[in-house]
Amino acid sequence: MNKRVMKAAVAAVAVGGFLLGTAGTASAAIDKDGRLESGEFGLYYNSGLGGCVFDVAADNNFADDYFKGGSCSGNGQTTNDNTASYWNRSVFTQYVFTDWxxxxxxxxxPSGYSGDASSNFKNKISSTSIIAR
Structure with missing residues (x-):
């Protein structure tokens, strides 16, 4: 009788762990998918948070990254040196840099900030980090 109870308990724990693991990934933000979600940093192709968005947590080199979003302005354009506005939806301060x-x-x-890039950064951002150098 004890073996059956133990097997049932192990099976219940395994199923519960599986369900918890899959539930967490279904609602988690996935960066670089063209949708700015809670917990991500978004760089926009146009001013005023317009056009396609590049959603990311951190990236040292935008050379191989592209704006996504279907029929929006900038779709398929490289993110490197091509950003006009941004929105920080993460809980961390986001740092942007003009070089890789x-x-x-x-x-x-800071967390929650959104706006247009200043003249120092408009169409000049090449990397981002949540930790300053």
């Missing part, structure tokens, strides 16, 4: 690998001019955007 956190080099060049550094700017910081």
């Amino acid at each position: 690998y956190k080099e060049g001019i550094q700017g910081s955007l």
Whole structure:
């Protein structure tokens, strides 16, 4: 009788762990999918949070990243040196840099901040991080 109870308990724990694991991934934000979700940082192709968005947590080099979003302005354009506005939906301060690998001019955007890029950063952002260099 004890073996049956133990097997049932192990099976219940395994099923419960599986259900918890899959429920967490279904609602988690997935960066670089063209949808800015809670917990992500979004860079927009146009000013005023317009056009396609590049959604990311952090990335040292935008050279191989592209704006996504279907029929929006900028779809398929490289993100590198091509960002006009941004929205920080993460809980961390987001740092942007004008060169790859956190080099060049550094700017910081607090959690919840959204707006147009200043003249120092408009169409010049090449990398981002949640930790300053």
